[in-house]
Amino acid sequence: MPIDETNSKFIIPEKNYNLWRYMDFPSFLSLITSSTLTFVRADLFEDKFEGTLPKTTALSIDENMDNLLQMDNLQSEPFSLSKVVSDVMNKKIFMNCWCKEDSELIHMWKIYSKENGIAIATNYETLKTSLDSLEKIYPTEIRYVNFKNINILKPNTFTPYTLKQEAYKSENELRLLIFDNKNTDKEVISCKVTFN
Numbered sequence: 185m186p187i188d189e190t191n192s193k194f195i196i197p198e199k200n201y202n203l204w205r206y207m208d209f210p211s212f213l214s215l216i217t218s219s220t221l222t223f224v225r226a227d228l229f230e231d232k233f234e235g236t237l238p239k240t241t242a243l244s245i246d247e248n249m250d251n252l253l254q255m256d257n258l259q260s261e262p263f264s265l266s267k268v269v270s271d272v273m274n275k276k277i278f279m280n281c282w283c284k285e286d287s288e289l290i291h292m293w294k295i296y297s298k299e300n301g302i303a304i305a306t307n308y309e310t311l312k313t314s315l316d317s318l319e320k321i322y323p324t325e326i327r328y329v330n331f332k333n334i335n336i337l338k339p340n341t342f343t344p345y346t347l348k349q350e351a352y353k354s355e356n357e358l359r360l361l362i363f364d365n366k367n368t369d370k371e372v373i374s375c376k377v378t379f380n
Contacts, residue, residue, distance in 0.1 A: 186317040186375070187360075193342040194324035194361070197308050203282040203358060204289070205304045206296035212304075220374035221315065223278035223362050226345065227271075228371055231352070233331055235274040235344045240335040242266035269341060277345055278362040278373045282311070283355055284325075291354065308358070315360075316376040322361045328353040 189196045207215070215221065226235045236242065242264075249265040283292055288303055306314075308323075315321060322342075328350045329336075336343060345361055362373050 186315050186319060186321045187312045188320045188322055191322055191342075193340050193346075194322050195327065195346050197323055197325055197358060200307050200309045201284040201358065202286050202305065202307050203311060204285055204292065205282050205306075206292045207302055207304075208296075209300045209302060212302040215304075215377075218374065219377055219379070221280055221360075221377045223280045223360070223373040223375060225275060225371050226277040226279055227274035229279070231349070233349055235277065236270050236331075237266055237339055237344050238329060238331045238334045238336060238347070240333055241339055244335060245339070270344065273341055273344070276364055277342075278364060279345070280360040280375075281355075282358045282360070284358050285356055289354070311360075314378045316378060317362075319362045319364070319373065319375065321375065322363070324359050324361060326355075326357040326359060 211222075229235075237245070243266075245266045246264050283289065288305070293301060293303065312323075324346045326348050327346060328348055331349050336347070342361075342363075345359065348355075348357065362375075364370075364373060
């Protein structure tokens with residue numbers, strides 16, 4: 185089973201949530217005909233804050249790096265470590281997103297399924313056992329935070345993929361992530377899925 189629940193950098197689900205995935209009809213046809221779940225590269229998501237740290241956290245990291253560079257007389261101009269890490273990681277993280285809810289949500293239909301959509305209902309345990317991939321897949325719950333003023337203590341390179349702006353709180357998201365460290369230009373990764 186490709187799901188890896190051992191990585192402490194992610195917020196691992198602690199119960200068997202009901203899950204929903206909303207999609208347009210062409211995406212559903214692709215899922216059914218290819219028997220694959222699509223993971224999209226993080227820099228291709230519409231949310232401009234995807235894969236970034238909250239402002240206060242990013243400023244703190246950048247200030248610490250500036251201080252280190254100044255101590256060693258290595259800095260000639262401002263350097264944003266948080267942006268560099270975000271730019272690099274957003275090309276290496278691929279995501280597949282689900283909604284944790286007991287029943288369907290009208291606003292999710294409107295946002296994600298366009299006019300002719302489909303919703304797939306399952307639960308976390310069934311989703312875990314249906315995936316078949318050579319890639320490790322990391323599950324994580326999402327924390328919804330105020331990106332303007334929260335300071336995350338001890339962030340790591342995966343922290344931005346466990347956070348989202350409070351405005352998206354109604355999505356109640358569970359993410360599946362693949363970290364692909366190869367140097368390729370691919371925009372998606374397909375993972376085999378078995379329908380039960």
